[in-house]
Amino acid sequence: MAGARGILLKHLRVKVQAFPQNPKPNNGLFGLSFNAILRQFSEAVRGSFLDKSEVTDRVVNCVKNLQKVEASKQVTTNAHFQSDLGLDSLDTVEIVMALEEEFGFEIPDNEADKINSISLAVDFIASHPQAK
């Protein structure tokens, strides 16, 4: 059953076209492939998202710059602010402020409250279309 399904799916696979940078105006939307139409709509609606690994590097740098701490504290990508880095509530607020400056958007207090690790910061920023 699974085998037949696999073969069927292979036959039904849709060809993916690269999203045209400058769609020809006289063709309008109908000149684009189905996938391209979907992406154009969703980008218009959601804005664009930053790449996660780029966000991670930038977040790690923000935290490193803020670190009041000994070189022995390694800021790893899964570091937890309190239990790994020994940061307190004032430090965490400073980090949020640094992230706001770095990524150019305001992080509301109730969201900021939940950000207490590098990965939570990355997830939050990477899912925010306003992040630059």
Added chain:
Amino acid sequence: MLSFLRRSYLNFSFMNPQYCCLSRNFSAALPPLLPVQLPSRMETHLWYVVPDEVKSAPLLSKYMELLPQSERDHVLGFRGDQLQKSALLARTLVRTTIARYQVDGHLDPRSLRFKRNIHGKPEVEWETKDGFCPPPLQFNISHTSSLVACGVTINSLIGIDVEEKRRRTKNNILAFAKRYFTAHEVEHLNAIPDSELQQQEFIKLWTLKEAYVKALGKGFSSSPFNTFTIRASSGIAVETLDSPQNLTNNWQFALLELMGSHYVAICLERQETGGAGKTLPIKLTARKTIPFVEDELVSGTNAVVTIGGSVTQF
């Protein structure tokens, strides 16, 4: 230093010959804690530990033994000796402090259970026994790497926050205050010409605001810092931007300078007024402790200086 803790509470350190001489004092049961009377309704007790003064590895090992498994795991979940020691001392201070009050005849810190309220604020979970009415004991704890403090009252909600006087922020103070504090507080800080004094005022404000939110016990997002102003001109008071819910004259504050190196902010639910709406000063008893080793009454000495709020030290 603390890495041996993993071994030592599994096979007691006093069994190990290399620790025998060090642990001579602690090879038997720990000496009893100095019992203390519960604070009266008008009193606040402040207890604190200076981590740098607690160096004995066997003693730290004994502290670890006071904790239930879940709390030990929590301590060991911190990365590195310093953070683990700080976390251990925080749990030890809470347990030993509350145990001293010998509620219902109990003096064993091990037997205490804790729970969190719906907002996450820690509370004692007293045993429910026939005829036993638990005291309305309130406590709150705060720590930095260089100080661990616990405040205790009967009945009054309490929040405390400690901070090193010389704490520096990475961000510019005014930029930080504009983002997180209220306009009045920004104005207050802006008016301070000396940058060193401005830094200190900032830290004082921060600790007072933290203490208030911790006293409320509803979590930080329920009272963002820019929704209430701490006014510290004559006496210290809090003013919320939207008053209906919290009657702001419900809260009293004290700001102390501890050992010349730390600010301690205490926020208490006001219990009684002295008639005609006048507030009675906070009656404070402060003790420095190394649990099971020494306790020192420090209120009224140079170690504890009142720098804000109305406080009488006993």
